[in-house]
Amino acid sequence: MKSSASRLSLWLLLTPFLLWIVLLVLVPHIQMLRVSFQVRESWDTLAWGLEQYQNFFTESYYWRTFVRTGVMSLFTTFLTLLVAFPIAWYIAKMARGRSKGVLFLACLIPFWASELVRTYGWMILLRESGLFSSWLQALGWADGPVEMLYNDVAVIIGLVYNGLLFMVVPLVTTLDGMDENLVEAGYDLGGGHATVLREVVVPWAMPGIVSGCIVVFMLTLGSYLTPVLMGGKDSAWFTEQIFTQFITRFNWEQGAALGVLLLVLSSVMVWLGLKLSGQSLRKVMG
Amino acid sequence: MIRSVPRSRLFDGLYLAYLVAFFVYLALPLLVTAAFAFNDSPFPSLPWQGFTLDWYLADGSEGRTGLFHDDGLINALWVSAKIAFWVTLGSVALGCVNAVLFERLQFRGKEFLYLLMLLPLVIPGVILGVSILVFYSGTANEVSRLWGIELDIFRPGMTLVVMGQVTFITTLATLVIGARLRKFDPQLEEAALNLGATPLVAWFTVTLPWLLPSIFGAAAMAFLMSFENFNTTVMLTGSDTPLTVALFNRLREGSTPVLNAVALFLMVVSGLLAMLALRQNRGEQ
Amino acid sequence: MATQSDLSCNGLVRRFGAHTAVNNISLDVPAGTFFSILGPSGCGKTTLLRLLAGFDRPNQGDIYIRGERMNDVPPNHRPVNMVFQHLALFPTMSVGDNIGYGLKRRKVPAAERRKLTAEVLEQVGLPGLENRNPMELSGGQRQRVALARCLVLKPTLLLLDEPLGALDLKLREQMKVELKHLQKQFGTTFVYITHDQSEAMVMSDQVAVMKDGRFDQVAPPEELYREPATPFVAGFVGDNNRLGGEVVSLEDNLAQIRLDSGELVRGRVASNEVRPGERAELYVRPESLVFAGSVQNNDYSVMQASVKTTLFDGANSRVEAENSGSLVYARLPQDGSAPALALNSSIKLSWDPRFARVFGADRS
Numbered sequence: 016m017k018s019s020a021s022r023l024s025l026w027l028l029l030t031p032f033l034l035w036i037v038l039l040v041l042v043p044h045i046q047m048l049r050v051s052f053q054v055r056e057s058w059d060t061l062a063w064g065l066e067q068y069q070n071f072f073t074e075s076y077y078w079r080t081f082v083r084t085g086v087m088s089l090f091t092t093f094l095t096l097l098v099a100f101p102i103a104w105y106i107a108k109m110a111r112g113r114s115k116g117v118l119f120l121a122c123l124i125p126f127w128a129s130e131l132v133r134t135y136g137w138m139i140l141l142r143e144s145g146l147f148s149s150w151l152q153a154l155g156w157a158d159g160p161v162e163m164l165y166n167d168v169a170v171i172i173g174l175v176y177n178g179l180l181f182m183v184v185p186l187v188t189t190l191d192g193m194d195e196n197l198v199e200a201g202y203d204l205g206g207g208h209a210t211v212l213r214e215v216v217v218p219w220a221m222p223g224i225v226s227g228c229i230v231v232f233m234l235t236l237g238s239y240l241t242p243v244l245m246g247g248k249d250s251a252w253f254t255e256q257i258f259t260q261f262i263t264r265f266n267w268e269q270g271a272a273l274g275v276l277l278l279v280l281s282s283v284m285v286w287l288g289l290k291l292s293g294q295s296l297r298k299v300m301g
Numbered sequence: 302m303i304r305s306v307p308r309s310r311l312f313d314g315l316y317l318a319y320l321v322a323f324f325v326y327l328a329l330p331l332l333v334t335a336a337f338a339f340n341d342s343p344f345p346s347l348p349w350q351g352f353t354l355d356w357y358l359a360d361g362s363e364g365r366t367g368l369f370h371d372d373g374l375i376n377a378l379w380v381s382a383k384i385a386f387w388v389t390l391g392s393v394a395l396g397c398v399n400a401v402l403f404e405r406l407q408f409r410g411k412e413f414l415y416l417l418m419l420l421p422l423v424i425p426g427v428i429l430g431v432s433i434l435v436f437y438s439g440t441a442n443e444v445s446r447l448w449g450i451e452l453d454i455f456r457p458g459m460t461l462v463v464m465g466q467v468t469f470i471t472t473l474a475t476l477v478i479g480a481r482l483r484k485f486d487p488q489l490e491e492a493a494l495n496l497g498a499t500p501l502v503a504w505f506t507v508t509l510p511w512l513l514p515s516i517f518g519a520a521a522m523a524f525l526m527s528f529e530n531f532n533t534t535v536m537l538t539g540s541d542t543p544l545t546v547a548l549f550n551r552l553r554e555g556s557t558p559v560l561n562a563v564a565l566f567l568m569v570v571s572g573l574l575a576m577l578a579l580r581q582n583r584g585e586q
Numbered sequence: 587m588a589t590q591s592d593l594s595c596n597g598l599v600r601r602f603g604a605h606t607a608v609n610n611i612s613l614d615v616p617a618g619t620f621f622s623i624l625g626p627s628g629c630g631k632t633t634l635l636r637l638l639a640g641f642d643r644p645n646q647g648d649i650y651i652r653g654e655r656m657n658d659v660p661p662n663h664r665p666v667n668m669v670f671q672h673l674a675l676f677p678t679m680s681v682g683d684n685i686g687y688g689l690k691r692r693k694v695p696a697a698e699r700r701k702l703t704a705e706v707l708e709q710v711g712l713p714g715l716e717n718r719n720p721m722e723l724s725g726g727q728r729q730r731v732a733l734a735r736c737l738v739l740k741p742t743l744l745l746l747d748e749p750l751g752a753l754d755l756k757l758r759e760q761m762k763v764e765l766k767h768l769q770k771q772f773g774t775t776f777v778y779i780t781h782d783q784s785e786a787m788v789m790s791d792q793v794a795v796m797k798d799g800r801f802d803q804v805a806p807p808e809e810l811y812r813e814p815a816t817p818f819v820a821g822f823v824g825d826n827n828r829l830g831g832e833v834v835s836l837e838d839n840l841a842q843i844r845l846d847s848g849e850l851v852r853g854r855v856a857s858n859e860v861r862p863g864e865r866a867e868l869y870v871r872p873e874s875l876v877f878a879g880s881v882q883n884n885d886y887s888v889m890q891a892s893v894k895t896t897l898f899d900g901a902n903s904r905v906e907a908e909n910s911g912s913l914v915y916a917r918l919p920q921d922g923s924a925p926a927l928a929l930n931s932s933i934k935l936s937w938d939p940r941f942a943r944v945f946g947a948d949r950s
Binding site: 486488489491492493494495496497498499500502506507510511513 | 639640641660661662663666667668670671672674675676677678679687688691692735736739
């Protein structure tokens, strides 16, 4: 009697979960995979084939953007880690009492605005008629308007900005849990700054570093607004091409194939990151 | 490098400078955006022409249309709010159920299902949107072609947007509520039973009040995430454009201080929501 | 059969896979007594308590409360309340709401609830704390709130799961006495489990010593101390010296034993397994050992030991000595009667054989 009651409650709770995960995640992705292997022969006949993937490899524009997006996302992730680590360290280990909470909240504030608003803010600052340009002219360091938008540096500034929160929070959380005696013991036993950082701090913070990096990489790889609005003519982002296939060209088969490729890229990178750092997804995310 | 380890003054000075630079970097874009919402000039750029509330209040009679008279934006705001409401409802309800499922029950395959639950976090938002578009819209097309039945609900539009956003916001809600449930001492429920409560009463009088702060927190987060989402939404939206998509379209046409006004409005609203959620959490702990 | 008892169990068995946590336990707790179950961690006492509270079901055996069979009664319908190990006060409710929780479930009207809550808070010595949050209270106060929350329901039986474990030493001493007074004051039957023998001894009318899922002995504290029924009880309850040797002869109730050092000593036979020619163990308490120089009595047993060190601890001071490889502790009276002891000097320790217990050696 007891076991049937607990079985009933298990199914009662399991059903919504399964509906969600199957109907909204699994089936749509399987369908996307299926569609990516379809070739449209005429308006209502479809055949199976690898044409969409062949297009990707033969059309240099596709795979160049693909590689570029991946490399720039990696670089952005790394840069975000470098920028965020000292800040997280300060909040977790140097700041005390009130200032700790205030600084932490200050890190979160920009994320009360959406990505669009943040990107817009950078556009106002960086463009030809923007603030930096005006200030440079006012200071006499530039003769005419300076265009700082629409290049890769601008894109990376924007992407790092978007990713910071997701790096700072996990880092602060793991560093907060680190006993300061560990660092003291590191110095006490004769370690220098670099040794202690490498041998004590980084291994301890690894789960936070990995989870921050995975989230930032995912967000960067999948971002659309920042590269589109801040990037130049030849700094296309891969998500843009997916968007173009679906919305502008209405070529779902090609779009699905590009989507699958992006998904594969992100999964492989996440998997590699976890393997190389010896972490598990559950530990890092859950 | 911790407080107890001696550092040079130079190091301290550099560190402090870095901190200041960092927070300037964080704040600058937002401050600038907010400031230009009040500049009395048709372009959001220097020079400063004086303070005005036109970008909120102007009714279009003098060539300026403020946010509150811009039907397109107001409509988009309303669409976004409706979407966010349903997404919040759906994902928080699912999050509660999932949290109980994973934190309180033991069953075979739990580890695997937990990984599945995390999956939406590692799928780019664009892909989530695309896959749902391909499956549901594609199915609707097929059904229409084969049997002539129109499943408009599965065409790009509000329903699909809600579905797309629920997909990943549910995972976040599950993590937030689950983290709180993990800290719950199951003995409290036993104590309630011991004092004469039925299991259902024990759940509503002891467990639910404990979870409430995290449910509020998850709801505020879900609402914000939904309101601000672009990547998934843009793939699934139909004729009713939500605010982020509408703003994006405007931005492509060229920027006006009305956009700054909207941006500031959004910041204030989400700031208030976030503060409310934080306070709720504080008060309970 | 058990009309006079508040609680009676017979043949309770609870297995977890191959492990039997509660192994054929029967017990009988008369109304109004303070009954303790004492045992080391992992002996199954918590499992037993959960069976009584109804959070778990026995594989075999029956539980009767005031003569009514409880096996199929869910926990919320048993006339039993429990003070949990970590108290389990509801953090989302005030002290008053915590105490009123059970009354509310019984549909007691609000005014009545307030009155009863105020009364019981008065009784446990915390008048007027209704509106505080339990998290703001001190450890001892929380303890009392947890008690009040149960006592306000006037249960037939109150179960306590090591509730003093989380308190610091001083407070624990104080709460021990207080718990005993409260039990007398309310007249409720208490079933208290603990691994701390001092708690069990001070508070209980009856103590059951539990080991590996079974009761070794059920007796009042004094009997437990003076006449332990098994070597385990002898070793677990109070300090004891254990001396190994071979049984030489048995006469009346006394056994003569040749210690490993060759000395002949005597003690009372405590189990059937003491047979001439077999190994046995003699247990004698540190306070039963006297320094042979001071009092000489022909009936006493005597042994030689060499002083290792003295452990000064006020009234509890002891000397640590060695007799052919086994350590022996003897109480050092602090009234000036103890001799001065030099390191490695030889002393004679003697005891009244009636205060020593002899068990057949453990052959396991």
